[in-house]
Amino acid sequence: MNGDLTLRLLASPRAIPLARHLVREHLGSHELELCVSELLTNALTHLGEGTPVTLRVTGRAARTRVELTDPDPHAIPVPRRASAGEESGRGLTLLDGLAERWGVTRSAGGKTVWCEMASGGGPTAKPWPRGGEA
Template identity: 65%
Template sequence: MSGPGGLTLRLLAVPQAVADVRRAVREHLGEPCGDVQLCVSELPANVITHLGEGTPVTLRVTGRATRTRVELTDPDPRAWPVLRRATDADESGRGPALLDAVVLRWGVTQGAGCKTVWCELDPGHSPDRRVALITGG
């Protein structure tokens, strides 16, 4: 559902939903938004990996030109993302580093029986530290 307050999507965290979410966010923002689309892809992927496929989530995107906020709420208040440096041998663990590389800030808010992982981006700015964190340089 898109409106003046932003875009809110209630969905099941499944791989097939990620492309639909990226498309809905692009349409909502009305312009290319690679970093925002990366965030709305990575957050549900993290839920699939750590909580399981089919977990119900709520994705919210607010703001537009100067600051965009992405929030993903899931039903497990205990499983928090952890920023770590993945090695070449690691098969996973890069999600929080990817987020950290492209956002202004991110965090987790615990609720009653849920948590919300959020991030804020400046759609017109790509931090210089992105390549170093993603590639391990």
């Protein structure tokens, strides 16, 4: 990876394709692009349009980490099982399937929802259950 990427955005429908495009250009990974999209969509859906968020993508030798930080320490994302007829509710399940691991880190000023995957993209062997607080 050619350095880290940090974007300060307002959660909005327009921010999602912008962030996806920048991640795709920076990393060339469709899996990471999809993770970014799911994290931003979750923030928009559950915290509302206009919520300030910070997206960070960092790389280490064999792993890339995506973090989305927002100002609400109480709205913790929880995976759920969406029925076949529902149009939403699959984002965290998708994230769980793509990422090697994911979780939530709370602080006094908000929380960070993060995920990690092998730098080559795509899931690797991982223990069950994934997700949760770290």
